[in-house]
Amino acid sequence: MELxxxxxxxxxxxDALFRFACKCTGNQEDAGDVVQNSFxxxxxxxGSVDPEKAKSFLFQVAYRQSVDIFRRKGxxxxxxxxxxxxxxxxxxxxxxxVLDRALxxxxxxxxxxxxxxxxxxxxxEEIAQITGLSDSQVKVYLHRARKTLKEYLVSVEHIx
Amino acid sequence: xxxxxxxxxxxxxxxxxELNETEQVCLQAFIALHPELQKEQELYSAxxxxxxxxxxxxxxxxxxxxxxxxxxxxxxxxxxYGAAAGIAAIIGIWxxxxxxxxxxxxxxxxxxxxxxxxxxxxxxxPKDIHSSPxxxxxxxxxxxxxxxxxxxxxxxxxxxPANTQKVIQPVTEPKVVTPQPxxxxxxxxxxxxxxxxxxxxxxTNTQPEVLPVEPIVTEPNTVELxxxxxxxxxxxxxxxxESQGVADVxxxxxxxxxxxxxxxxxxKGTDVSLRIGKKELFVLKF
Numbered sequence: 393m394e395l396x397x398x399x400x401x402x403x404x405x406x407d408a409l410f411r412f413a414c415k416c417t418g419n420q421e422d423a424g425d426v427v428q429n430s431f432x433x434x435x436x437x438x439g440s441v442d443p444e445k446a447k448s449f450l451f452q453v454a455y456r457q458s459v460d461i462f463r464r465k466g467x468x469x470x471x472x473x474x475x476x477x478x479x480x481x482x483x484x485x486x487x488x489x490v491l492d493r494a495l496x497x498x499x500x501x502x503x504x505x506x507x508x509x510x511x512x513x514x515x516x517e518e519i520a521q522i523t524g525l526s527d528s529q530v531k532v533y534l535h536r537a538r539k540t541l542k543e544y545l546v547s548v549e550h551i552x
Numbered sequence: 553x554x555x556x557x558x559x560x561x562x563x564x565x566x567x568x569x570e571l572n573e574t575e576q577v578c579l580q581a582f583i584a585l586h587p588e589l590q591k592e593q594e595l596y597s598a599x600x601x602x603x604x605x606x607x608x609x610x611x612x613x614x615x616x617x618x619x620x621x622x623x624x625x626x627x628x629x630x631x632x633y634g635a636a637a638g639i640a641a642i643i644g645i646w647x648x649x650x651x652x653x654x655x656x657x658x659x660x661x662x663x664x665x666x667x668x669x670x671x672x673x674x675x676x677x678p679k680d681i682h683s684s685p686x687x688x689x690x691x692x693x694x695x696x697x698x699x700x701x702x703x704x705x706x707x708x709x710x711x712x713p714a715n716t717q718k719v720i721q722p723v724t725e726p727k728v729v730t731p732q733p734x735x736x737x738x739x740x741x742x743x744x745x746x747x748x749x750x751x752x753x754x755x756t757n758t759q760p761e762v763l764p765v766e767p768i769v770t771e772p773n774t775v776e777l778x779x780x781x782x783x784x785x786x787x788x789x790x791x792x793x794e795s796q797g798v799a800d801v802x803x804x805x806x807x808x809x810x811x812x813x814x815x816x817x818x819x820k821g822t823d824v825s826l827r828i829g830k831k832e833l834f835v836l837k838f
Binding site for chain 1 (some may be wrong): 561564568570590595596599600601602603604605606608611614615616619777
């Protein structure tokens with residue numbers, strides 16, 4: 393990977409990586425560190441990284457660092473009752489906030505899998521390569537996460 | 553085939569976007585057959601996340617790497633360098649256009665001169681017009697100076713060398729050229745007329761005339777011989793000196809041996825003891 397290709401990667405993937413890191417770590421400060429470290433590793437390994445696989449490489453590094461940060465901080469605890477439960481209506485713009493809240497309830501691995509699937513559109517095989525899991529593990533963890541999210545939405549709907 | 557056992561997995565795979573068109577059609581057909589599953593299908597479709605594209609990484613510029621800039625060295629006062637170069641070029645051109653002058657060289661050392669070649673002109677002359685057959689003999693005398701020839705020249709203030717010793721060794725190689733018969737006849741007639749007018753007594757000598765050649769004067773290299781001679785003499789002297797020195801050393805050794813024998817005879821039967829105070833350390837008996 394040459395200098396121009398590296399800079400192209402920064403321009404193309406820095407925002408997506410930041411959004412992914414924000415959701416994984418729970419705050420923008422840690423997410424910024426994750427992005428900087430990910431690109432620093434990419435720059436160090438630029439000689440052995442294929443430019444076409446630079447995105448996967450970046451998300452692989454960001455996933456590991458995000459999981460480490462999340463585990464080091466002991467995760468983020470939220471109150472059982474949603475603060476904005478009354479504002480939720482199916483099809484409403486607040487659905488996004490409810491979903492974000494539901495996402496935060498997931499463990500760090502399931503959260504990262506859902507984000508890699510929905511944000512970046514990776515297939516099971518690609519997610520397996522990034523996370524180091526098997527294809528079947530990715531599938532099982534993702535389905536489990538979806539059920540959790542769905543149940544959260546159903547519970548919020550029942551509260552309302 | 554979508555059934556009650558696997559419909560949920562199909563819904564999850566659909567939410568993940570992993571179903572192909574056929575599978576999607578099958579799932580929709582199953583849901584159409586069982587409308588109570590429509591609500592569950594909407595919930596699974598609702599738990600999909602879309603990225604917030606308004607959320608941007610603000611410190612992107614810090615990640616960008618700059619290309620190493622090429623160093624530019626300022627060339628201050630370029631006009632001074634240009635003027636100097638121009639002056640140097642003018643001087644160079646002027647120097648090149650100047651006529652070549654003979655350098656005034658005072659050289660008192662003997663100079664070696666390239667060997668000269670003196671070639672005698674061809675001589676064509678009928679030796680005897682009355683002799684038969686008539687032959688025109690061409691004799692070419694080539695006098696060449698040998699490379700070993702010594703030419704000593706002293707140059708003083710561009711004066712022509714006055715004292716020049718030349719050693720010339722002639723090389724004579726007579727060449728006999730056989731002329732054509734017709735030209736021989738014509739030439740013989742013409743030459744006969746001219747020789748009768750000029751030379752009333754024709755020569756009878758049939759021998760080809762050879763140009764007088766200077767005798768070979770070879771001067772031996774006396775300097776080299778002298779040095780060789782002196783070297784041999786020095787070697788002889790060295791041999792003599794060496795033999796004398798060896799004899800001297802031999803005499804000296806023999807004299808010392810005789811002195812040692814005398815000392816040994818003198819101390820024979822005597823004792824030598826070493827004492828410190830009253831204490832006797834050791835005694836040597838001869």
